[in-house]
Amino acid sequence: MNMFVSALLVGLVSVFCMLDSRLLGRLNFEQPLIGATLVGVVLGDPMTGLAVGAATELVSMGLVQVGAAVPADMVLGGIIASAFACLTGATAETAMTIAVPVAVLGQLLGIVFRSVIAVLGHVADAAIEEGDFKKARSMHIVVGTILYSLMYFVPTFFAILLGTDLVKSIVSFIPAWLTTGLNVATKLLTAYGLALLLSLSLKKGMGAFFFIGFLLAAYLKLSVTAVSLLGVAAAIVLMDLKFGHKVAATGGGTTALPASDDYDPLEDDE
C-alpha cells in the first residue's frame, strides 16, 4: 500500500479515537486496544493490530484520566506502534518499544494543547457580549472539534509518512537485552497504572476488598469478570448491613441512619 494512503488512514483512525472522548462522551473507542486493532484493520493486518492493542492496553489499563491529570497517552502510543508493527512486520513486543516513548511525547503535547486552547473561551466570552451566540457556540462545537482532530492527525500522519524506514532501522539496532528489559518495564508500568487506580479508589477501611479480589484471582485463578460479579453480590449484601435494611432502617436495625430525624419512608421506595 502507498505510504501516503497508509498515513492518511492511520491518521483518520487516530481522529476517530480522539473524537470519541470529544463528541461521544468517552464511549471507550479512545482506548489502545480499540485504536491499535482499528489500525490493524485499515492496514490489512488485523491480527498484528490486535496483539499490539492487547499489549498497549495492559500498560494503560489503570491510567485513568481524572479531572486535570493527563496520563501518558497510550492511545496515541498504541496507534503509532500498531501502524509500525503492521507496516514493518515487527512483533508486538518490539512495537512496545515505540509505544512508550510516543505515549510520553503525546502526553506532553496534550498538556501544551489543552493549555493553549483556553483562548477559545475568551473568544466565546467576547462573542456573547456582542450578542453573536452562534459564534460562541461554534467555538466549542466547530473549532474545538477541528483543533482536537488536528492534534492527533498531524503527529500520526507525519510519523507514519516520514518515519517508517527510520523507525525500522532503529528497531533493527535494538539489542535483545533492551527488548526483554522493556518487557519487564511494561510490567512495572502496568503495576503503576493499577496502583494509580487503587490510590483513586481506595477509601478508609475498604482495603480488604482489594486483597479479597487479589486472593480470589491469585489462588482460585478466577477471571477479573468473575471477581467483579462476586464484588457486586458482596456489595449488595454488605450495603444492607452498612446502611440498614430498607424496612429495618426506621426500627433502629443493625445500623441507624445518620439522617434518621428527617427520615421519610417514601424516599426509600426506589
Added chain:
Amino acid sequence: MATNEVSTRKKISQFFWRSWAIQDSWNYERQMNMGFMYGIAPTIDRCYPNADKDPEQMERKKEAYRRHMAFYNCTPQTSAFVLGLSASMEEELAEDPKAFDPDAINAMKTSLMGPLSGIGDSFFQGTIRVIAFGLGVSLAKQGSFLGPVLAMVISIIPSVLVTWFGAKLGYEGGRDFLEKMQHGDLMDRVMYVCGIVGLMAIGGMVATLIGATAPATFVNGTVKIQKILDGIMPQMISLALAGLMYWLIKKNVKSGWILAICIFGGILLSVLGILA
C-alpha cells in the same frame, strides 16, 4: 408558553448528545465550561425567542449565556443530569425572573459536579472500563476479535442508559430528585457499591495482568525461586510491585519520576536476572 414548543423527548435527546460533546473544547482554564454553554444553548434560545427585537430580552439572554461560561467539570454521562436540571431551572427563571436567585443555578452545578464526577468516574472509568477492557484484553491476548468488540459493547450500554435517564431525571424530576439524593442515603449506597466492586476488580487485575516472575535458579537449576514463591502465594511479585508503586504514589513522587523508575528499573532488573 414559548418554552413548550419543543417536545420533552426532543429536549432530552438534545441533552443526551450535547452531554457527550461536553469535552469538545476541554482546556485547563475553565475545563468544560463551553461544553456546558453549548449544551444549554438551545434551552436559552427557546426561552428568549424575541431577543433580536427586545433589548431587555437580549440582556437576559446574554446574562444566561454568560452564566454558563463558568468553570465546569464533570463526567459527560452524569453531566446529562446536571444539564437537564439546569435547563428546567433556566425555563423557570425565564418565565418568572423573580422566581429565585439566578446564582442558584451555578451553585447547584458546582455542588453537583463533585459528587457526580466521583460517581461517574468510579463507575465508568473505575468499574465499567476495568471490567470491559480486563475481559477484552484477556480475549485479545488469545487472538480473539471478540475482545475489542465485547469491550465496546460492555462500555456503550451503561453509557447510553445513564446519559439518557440522567437527562430525563434531571429535567423532569428537577429539584425533587436532587433533594432526595441529598437527604436520603442513595448517593452513599451507590458510592459504596462502586467502591467495593472497583477495588475487588483492581485486586483481581493485579493478580492477572502484571505477571512478573523471578527467573533465578540455584543448585544447577533444581531450586527455582519462582516455584518456591508460588508455593507461598501465587502472583506475590505482582502484588509487591503494585504495593511499591502505591507507596511511591502516596509519597507524592512525581509521575515523571515513577515512569522513569518503571522503564530504567525494569531494564536493570531484567539485565540482572531478578525479574522477568
